[in-house]
Amino acid sequence: MRISELERRTGVSQRLLRYYEEQGLLRPERLPSGYRVYAEDDVTTVEHIRNLLAAGLSTTTIADLLPCMGSAGGQLIADCPELLLDLQRERARLSAAIAELTTARSTLDQVISTAPPSVEHEAARLRGLS
DNA sequence: TTTCTAACA
DNA sequence: TGTTAGAA
Numbered sequence: 001m002r003i004s005e006l007e008r009r010t011g012v013s014q015r016l017l018r019y020y021e022e023q024g025l026l027r028p029e030r031l032p033s034g035y036r037v038y039a040e041d042d043v044t045t046v047e048h049i050r051n052l053l054a055a056g057l058s059t060t061t062i063a064d065l066l067p068c069m070g071s072a073g074g075q076l077i078a079d080c081p082e083l084l085l086d087l088q089r090e091r092a093r094l095s096a097a098i099a100e101l102t103t104a105r106s107t108l109d110q111v112i113s114t115a116p117p118s119v120e121h122e123a124a125r126l127r128g129l130s
Numbered sequence: 131t132t133t134c135t136a137a138c139a
Numbered sequence: 140t141g142t143t144a145g146a147a
Contacts, residue, residue, distance in 0.1 A: 015141065034133075035133055036134090137144090139143100
């Protein structure tokens with residue numbers, strides 16, 4: 001399929017699909033015209049890319065990981081042990097980020113709880129505007 | 131009409 | 140990332 005169809009089937013813009021290729025995440029074939037030709041599997045691959053990107057992984061890590069993804073529901077293929085190390089590292093990074101955000105939220109909660117009723121009333125009015 | 135590259139907002 | 144110009 002060509003780029004328009006992949007865009008339609010994945011909801012990912014052509015601009016982004018070309019960017020993914022630039023980052024080594026996709027390897028479409030080329031027609032003599034230069035047009036990209038994507039495989040059926042690329043639809044799932046793009047979905048994987050979206051998930052991993054949302055998980056905060058870098059494009060380079062994803063590039064290493066993709067070859068280890070089964071076409072099923074993101075199952076890891078048996079012979080890719082080195083990747084487990086990277087994934088565990090990413091998991092630790094996420095845990096640290098969550099801890100920081102939780103602390104930040106508590107700080108905000110504390111400040112918010114000091115607001116007098118008059119301020120709360122004004123806040124409610126402003127929310128109604130936006 | 132569709133896609134490509136490159137570059138700017 | 141979106142958008143767009145100019146060329147196949």
